[in-house]
Amino acid sequence: MAITEEPLALTSGETFAERPLGVLTRPQPKGTWRDWLSSVDHKKIGIMYGVAAMFFFLVGGAEALLIRTQLAFPDQGFLSAEVYNQIFTMHGVTMIFLFVMPLAAAFANYLIPLQIGARDVAFPRLNALSFWVWLSGAIFLNTSWIVGGGGADCGWFCYAPNSGVTFSPTNGVDFYAIGLLIAGIASLVSAVNLIVTVLNMRAPGMTLFRMPVLTWMLLVTQFLLAFALPVITVALFLLIFDRLFDSQFFDPAAGADPLLWQHLFWIFGHPEVYIIILPSFGIISEVIPAFSRKPIFGYTFMVFSGIAIGFMGWGVWAHHMFVSGIGPISVAAFSLATMFIAVPTGVKILNWLATMWGGQLRFTTAMLFAVGTVAMFTIGGLSGVTHSLAPADTQQTDTYYIVAHFHYVIFGGGVLGLFAGIYFWWPKVFGHFLNEKRGRLHFWSMLVGFNLTFGPMHVLGLQGMSRRIDTYSAGFGFEFWNLVSTIGSYLLGLSVLYFLYNVWRSKKEAVNLPAPGPDPWDARSLEWSVPSPTPEHNFDVIPVIESQDDWWFRKYSIEDDGSVVRVASVEEAAQKGDATGVHLPSPSFWPLVLAVGLPLIGYGLIFNLWLCVIGGLLTGGAMYAWALEPVDDPDAGHGHDDHGHDDHGDDDHGDDGHGDDDDPVAVAADSEGEA
Amino acid sequence: MTSMTAEAAAVSHDHDPHATNTGISNTKLAMWLFLSTECLLFGGLISTYLLYKTRGNGQVLPTDIFDIMFTSVSSFVLLASSLTMVLALSAAVRGDMHRTRVWLMVTALLGAVFIGGQVYEFTSFYYEGLGYTTNPAASAFYTLTGFHGIHVSLGLLMLMSLFVAAGQGKLTAKNHETIEIVGLYWHFVDVVWIFIFTVIYLIPAE
Amino acid sequence: MSEQVAHAESHTHEHPSDFEYVKVALVLAAITAVEVFTYFESVLDWGAFLIPSLLIMMVVKFWLVARMFMHLKNDEPVLGRFFAGGLALATVVYIIALLAFNFWS
Incomplete structure (x- = not known):
C-alpha cells in the first residue's frame, strides 16, 4: 500500500495528496452534516437507522390514533371507509417495515461489530447503501399519500385479488409493492453483510459459542431475512406485473389462483414475525443478566432455541391460512407444527426467569422494559397457542382477538424489548444516561397504555367484532371496550411523546451530570470495554477473547469457593479510546446516490418510463463510480504508527484499487439480482 | 497503545491483515450467501410456473409451442460459457492475463448468444399467439425465463467490466478472486438454467 | 497443464x-x-x-x-453447506406449498 508511505497527509487532515481518479475521490470528514450523508461508520449508520425508525414510529403511531379515534364510538364518520382502509394498511406496513425492522437494524449495526470485537462491518459501504436504500424505499412508500392517490388499501398482507387494479384502482398498492421491493433490497444487502461480519470478523478467541446472545439472535434474524426476502420479492414482482403490465397471476377469472399470493406472502410473513421478535429477545438476554448480576441461564439452550425458532419459523406459514380453504391435511400438519414452535419460545421464557431467579435485581428502566417484554410476550404467546388449534382459530380469524394477539407479540414482545435496549445502550451510544425517573414513568405509562389498548381487543374479538372494519353499530356490546381501547391508545401515544421529551431533557441535563464511563451498568459484553460514546475506531486494540462474557471476567474472577472477587476496576480494565491513526474505511457518497436512483425507477414504472431511464442511469452510474472509487483514499487519515494493525475491520480486503470486496460485480449482483 | 490485553497475540493476528475467522474472504462468502438466497427467488418463480403451466384460459400454452431443438442449442451455449468462464479463471491464476481476457470475451459472447436466442424465442412465441398477458401460464413462463435472462444480462455486464478492467491493467493475477466470484455468479445462472431446461422444457406436460 | x-x-x-x-x-x-x-x-x-x-x-x-x-x-465446506441449505430450504418449502395446492393429485 503505497498510500501509507505518503508523508504526513493525514493527521493534519490536509488534502494535498494526489487524486488519481479526479472526481471519484472519497469525501473528507469535515465535521458537518456531510459526514452523516457519506459515513460508512457502522455506529453512525446505526444511529441514523434509529432516528429514522423513531420518525416512522410517530407516523405509524399517528395512523394508529386515527384508527382508534374512528372506533372510539359506534357509527362514526370521522374517517371514510376508503381512508380507513388506507390508514390501517399503512399503519401495519409502517410499523413493521419502517419502524420495528429498522430499529432492530439500528441495534444490529451498532452492536454486532462491537460485541464481536471488530472495527466495522465486513462491507462498510454496502452498509451505508442498506440504510440509504431502505430510507429511499420508506420515503417512496409514504409519498403515495401525496402523489399516489392515497396509501395502499389492501392490508399489510395485501391479499389478491383485492390488491388488483379492479378493487384497488389508485396507485397505493403500486407504491406498496415497489416501496417494499426497494426496502427489501436494503434488508437483503444488510443481512448478507452482517452474516459475513459475524462469521468472518470476530476478534481472536471469539468463537461462535462465546458470542453474546444478542449477536446470536441478530445472526439468526439476518439468516431469516436473507432467505425470506427473496420469497416476498417474487410475490411483489408478480403483484406489480399484474397491476402494471396486465399479467395474469392473481386473476381468478383467467384461471389464476389467488392462494398463490397467500402462500408466497406467508412463507415470507411467518419468518418475518421472528425477524421482528428475535432482536428483542436478544436485547433482553443482555439486559436481564446485567441487572440480575448473573450470567444468562442456559446460554447454550438460549442459542439453540433461537436457532430452532429460526428453522421452525419456516414450517408454520399456513397457520395464517386456516380458513383459506387449504384442505384438512394441510391444516392438520400446520396446526401441529405451530404447537411445536411454542416449545423453543417457552425455553427462552424459562431461561429469562431462571436468570432472574436468585439474582441481585436492579429495576432500572431498561430492566423494567425487559421484564415487561417477558410478561407481555408470554400473554401474546399464549393467545398464539390458541390459534394453533384450527377449530378455535376458525372462530378467531379476522376478529379483534387476532389484533390483540399480534400486538401483544409485536409491541409487547418486540417494541418493549427494543425500548429496553434503547435505555440500556443509550449511554454507550450518546455518552449520557436517559433520566431514570422519567424513564420509569415512561415505562409504566407505556405498559398501562399498551394493556388498555390491546387487552380489551381480546374481549372484542371473542364477542365477534371483525377487524379491518371501519365502524360498528351500537347495541352489539362493543361500545365500552372500544372506548377503553381508544383511551389506552392515547395514553400510549402520550408515553411515546414523553419518551421523546425524556430524550431531549436528558441531553440538556447531561452537561451537569457525571459522564457514565465505559461500563455504567457493570455489564458483560465487549462494547462496555470501550469509552462512551464509542470512539470512531471502536477498539484501540482488538481484544483477545478467552471466555464467554470475557469483559466481565476482566473485572471479576470467581474463586474456588464460588465467591466473586473484583480484580480490576472498570477504569483499569477498559480501553482508553485514545488510539490515533487507526486506519478506518473512508466515507463515500455513492451509496446515497445509488439509493436516490431506485425510487426514481419506482416512480417511472408508475407514471412515466422516462423517469426509469434517469433512475437507472443514476443507479448504474453510481455502481460504477463506486467500483472505481479508490478503496484506500489517498486523502484519508492513515496513521503511520500502527497501520496494518487493524485492517481486520477494514473496507479493503484486496489492496488492488479495484474495490475487491465492494467490487462492482458483487455490488451489482447484490443490488440488482433482486431487481 | 494502551491496552493490557495480550498484545503479543494481537500482533501475531494482525500479521495477516486479511485473515478472516473462516479463512474465506468476505466477498466470496457474501457471494455464496447471496446465491443461496437466490435459490428461494428462483424457487418461487419456478413453483409459480409449475402451478400455472396448464392454466391456459382457453389459449395456447407455452408447452404447446416449445421448440426443444432450439432451446437445446441455447442450453449447450450456456454450458459452454461455464467452461470458458473457468478457463478464464484458470488463466488468471496462472498469471496469463491475455488468455484471461480472451476467455472472458468468449464467455460474454456465448452469454450474448444465449440472450439473443431468448429474444428470438420470445418473439416467435409472441407471433404464435403467446403474449405476456395471454394466460397465467404465459405470464409465469415469461416472468421465470425473463428473470433468468436478466440475471444472464447482469452477468454479461460484469464480464464486460472485468474485460475492460483487465485491459486497463486494473485486474491482475493478484486479484483473480474477483474473476472467481463473478464466475460463481455466472455458474449459478447456468445451474438455474440446467434446472429450468429439465423441469420446464423437457418434462412433458400432462 | x-x-x-x-x-x-x-x-x-x-x-x-x-x-x-x-x-x-x-x-x-x-x-x-x-x-x-x-x-x-x-x-x-x-x-x-x-x-x-x-x-x-x-x-x-x-x-x-x-x-x-x-x-x-x-473450497471450504461451509460454502457448500450454505448453498445446500438454501437449496434444500427452497425445495422443501416450495414442494410443501405446491402440495397444499393439491398439485400432484
Missing part, C-alpha cells in the same frame, strides 16, 4: 486443471445430449422412467457444475 501456484499465499485451495475442466464440460455435454434425446419419443419410449431419468440427469449436471466449476469440491 501444470498447476502454477504462484499466488498460493492468497489461494490455498487448488483449482482443477484446464484438462479436468474440459473433461467435466464434455460429460455435461454428453448428459445434455441424452436429455435432448429423450424428447424424440418415436426413437425410444422411456415410459415411466422418463421423468425420474430426467431429474437424475439434472441433479448430476447441477452437482457437477457446483462441485467442479464452482469449486465446492476444494
Whole structure:
C-alpha cells in the first residue's frame, strides 16, 4: 500500500495528496452534516437507522390514533371507509417495515461489530447503501399519500385479488409493492453483510459459542431475512406485473389462483414475525443478566432455541391460512407444527426467569422494559397457542382477538424489548444516561397504555367484532371496550411523546451530570470495554477473547469457593479510546446516490418510463463510480504508527484499487439480482 | 497503545491483515450467501410456473409451442460459457492475463448468444399467439425465463467490466478472486438454467 | 497443464486443471445430449422412467457444475453447506406449498 508511505497527509487532515481518479475521490470528514450523508461508520449508520425508525414510529403511531379515534364510538364518520382502509394498511406496513425492522437494524449495526470485537462491518459501504436504500424505499412508500392517490388499501398482507387494479384502482398498492421491493433490497444487502461480519470478523478467541446472545439472535434474524426476502420479492414482482403490465397471476377469472399470493406472502410473513421478535429477545438476554448480576441461564439452550425458532419459523406459514380453504391435511400438519414452535419460545421464557431467579435485581428502566417484554410476550404467546388449534382459530380469524394477539407479540414482545435496549445502550451510544425517573414513568405509562389498548381487543374479538372494519353499530356490546381501547391508545401515544421529551431533557441535563464511563451498568459484553460514546475506531486494540462474557471476567474472577472477587476496576480494565491513526474505511457518497436512483425507477414504472431511464442511469452510474472509487483514499487519515494493525475491520480486503470486496460485480449482483 | 490485553497475540493476528475467522474472504462468502438466497427467488418463480403451466384460459400454452431443438442449442451455449468462464479463471491464476481476457470475451459472447436466442424465442412465441398477458401460464413462463435472462444480462455486464478492467491493467493475477466470484455468479445462472431446461422444457406436460 | 501456484499465499485451495475442466464440460455435454434425446419419443419410449431419468440427469449436471466449476469440491465446506441449505430450504418449502395446492393429485 503505497498510500501509507505518503508523508504526513493525514493527521493534519490536509488534502494535498494526489487524486488519481479526479472526481471519484472519497469525501473528507469535515465535521458537518456531510459526514452523516457519506459515513460508512457502522455506529453512525446505526444511529441514523434509529432516528429514522423513531420518525416512522410517530407516523405509524399517528395512523394508529386515527384508527382508534374512528372506533372510539359506534357509527362514526370521522374517517371514510376508503381512508380507513388506507390508514390501517399503512399503519401495519409502517410499523413493521419502517419502524420495528429498522430499529432492530439500528441495534444490529451498532452492536454486532462491537460485541464481536471488530472495527466495522465486513462491507462498510454496502452498509451505508442498506440504510440509504431502505430510507429511499420508506420515503417512496409514504409519498403515495401525496402523489399516489392515497396509501395502499389492501392490508399489510395485501391479499389478491383485492390488491388488483379492479378493487384497488389508485396507485397505493403500486407504491406498496415497489416501496417494499426497494426496502427489501436494503434488508437483503444488510443481512448478507452482517452474516459475513459475524462469521468472518470476530476478534481472536471469539468463537461462535462465546458470542453474546444478542449477536446470536441478530445472526439468526439476518439468516431469516436473507432467505425470506427473496420469497416476498417474487410475490411483489408478480403483484406489480399484474397491476402494471396486465399479467395474469392473481386473476381468478383467467384461471389464476389467488392462494398463490397467500402462500408466497406467508412463507415470507411467518419468518418475518421472528425477524421482528428475535432482536428483542436478544436485547433482553443482555439486559436481564446485567441487572440480575448473573450470567444468562442456559446460554447454550438460549442459542439453540433461537436457532430452532429460526428453522421452525419456516414450517408454520399456513397457520395464517386456516380458513383459506387449504384442505384438512394441510391444516392438520400446520396446526401441529405451530404447537411445536411454542416449545423453543417457552425455553427462552424459562431461561429469562431462571436468570432472574436468585439474582441481585436492579429495576432500572431498561430492566423494567425487559421484564415487561417477558410478561407481555408470554400473554401474546399464549393467545398464539390458541390459534394453533384450527377449530378455535376458525372462530378467531379476522376478529379483534387476532389484533390483540399480534400486538401483544409485536409491541409487547418486540417494541418493549427494543425500548429496553434503547435505555440500556443509550449511554454507550450518546455518552449520557436517559433520566431514570422519567424513564420509569415512561415505562409504566407505556405498559398501562399498551394493556388498555390491546387487552380489551381480546374481549372484542371473542364477542365477534371483525377487524379491518371501519365502524360498528351500537347495541352489539362493543361500545365500552372500544372506548377503553381508544383511551389506552392515547395514553400510549402520550408515553411515546414523553419518551421523546425524556430524550431531549436528558441531553440538556447531561452537561451537569457525571459522564457514565465505559461500563455504567457493570455489564458483560465487549462494547462496555470501550469509552462512551464509542470512539470512531471502536477498539484501540482488538481484544483477545478467552471466555464467554470475557469483559466481565476482566473485572471479576470467581474463586474456588464460588465467591466473586473484583480484580480490576472498570477504569483499569477498559480501553482508553485514545488510539490515533487507526486506519478506518473512508466515507463515500455513492451509496446515497445509488439509493436516490431506485425510487426514481419506482416512480417511472408508475407514471412515466422516462423517469426509469434517469433512475437507472443514476443507479448504474453510481455502481460504477463506486467500483472505481479508490478503496484506500489517498486523502484519508492513515496513521503511520500502527497501520496494518487493524485492517481486520477494514473496507479493503484486496489492496488492488479495484474495490475487491465492494467490487462492482458483487455490488451489482447484490443490488440488482433482486431487481 | 494502551491496552493490557495480550498484545503479543494481537500482533501475531494482525500479521495477516486479511485473515478472516473462516479463512474465506468476505466477498466470496457474501457471494455464496447471496446465491443461496437466490435459490428461494428462483424457487418461487419456478413453483409459480409449475402451478400455472396448464392454466391456459382457453389459449395456447407455452408447452404447446416449445421448440426443444432450439432451446437445446441455447442450453449447450450456456454450458459452454461455464467452461470458458473457468478457463478464464484458470488463466488468471496462472498469471496469463491475455488468455484471461480472451476467455472472458468468449464467455460474454456465448452469454450474448444465449440472450439473443431468448429474444428470438420470445418473439416467435409472441407471433404464435403467446403474449405476456395471454394466460397465467404465459405470464409465469415469461416472468421465470425473463428473470433468468436478466440475471444472464447482469452477468454479461460484469464480464464486460472485468474485460475492460483487465485491459486497463486494473485486474491482475493478484486479484483473480474477483474473476472467481463473478464466475460463481455466472455458474449459478447456468445451474438455474440446467434446472429450468429439465423441469420446464423437457418434462412433458400432462 | 501444470498447476502454477504462484499466488498460493492468497489461494490455498487448488483449482482443477484446464484438462479436468474440459473433461467435466464434455460429460455435461454428453448428459445434455441424452436429455435432448429423450424428447424424440418415436426413437425410444422411456415410459415411466422418463421423468425420474430426467431429474437424475439434472441433479448430476447441477452437482457437477457446483462441485467442479464452482469449486465446492476444494473450497471450504461451509460454502457448500450454505448453498445446500438454501437449496434444500427452497425445495422443501416450495414442494410443501405446491402440495397444499393439491398439485400432484
